[in-house]
Amino acid sequence: MLQRTTVRHARKTAAAMLIAIAAFGLTACQDGDTNSSSSSPSASATQSPTPAAKPSQGSDQDSAKGTPSGIPRKPGMRCTNQIDYGDDPRDNATINSIGSDTGYCPEPQKGGTPSGTPRKPGMRCTNQIDYGDDPRDNATINSIGSDTGYCPPVQHQ
Structure with a gap:
């Protein structure tokens, strides 16, 4: 027992x-x-x-x-494929990383004039401004200029 x-x-x-x-x-x-x-x-x-x-x-x-406002990010989908960020001055990588980090796609920014120098028609930003100290590659810089119409300010390392 x-x-x-x-x-x-x-x-x-x-x-x-x-x-x-x-x-x-x-x-x-x-x-x-x-x-x-x-x-x-x-x-x-x-x-x-x-x-x-x-x-x-x-x-x-x-x-x-305190969570960011916006639309909840759909699983396996990028924010830039879910919401129209056409007038947003931020690049797609920044928008998608915010969505990935927080789980919410940020509200599109309808900011006034983007920071930077107005891009001259038919000219690439990297041919217009010296980006020698900028850590970004030329394609990124030129695509920002092409998308926004403004060459981004130089980011120093």
Whole structure:
């Protein structure tokens, strides 16, 4: 009999450990999720320090308010393929990296005049301005000038 009781206690202890590990795993995954309230009741039922978990949920909701405005980026799709950024002075790489980093495609900027020098018709920006110290390649600089009509300012290394 003593052996059966010991085996039962061992099984119950192992099951309790698995539940505790699963609960900690679920709460760890909730840090970046704004919809964490759906799984928090099960985690708080198995986890004893629930008061410590609630303030972190509030801070997650506060940080969700600080997310960039815009349209949520569709999985596997670039922001520049999802929204028309035709008048936006930023280059596609900048727009797409914002979408990749935040999960939201930024609102298109309808800025007035882009910074830089007006591009002369029929002339490339790299032939108009000395970009010797600029780390960007000529194709990038010229495409910015072609897209916006303004040669971008020189970026020094």
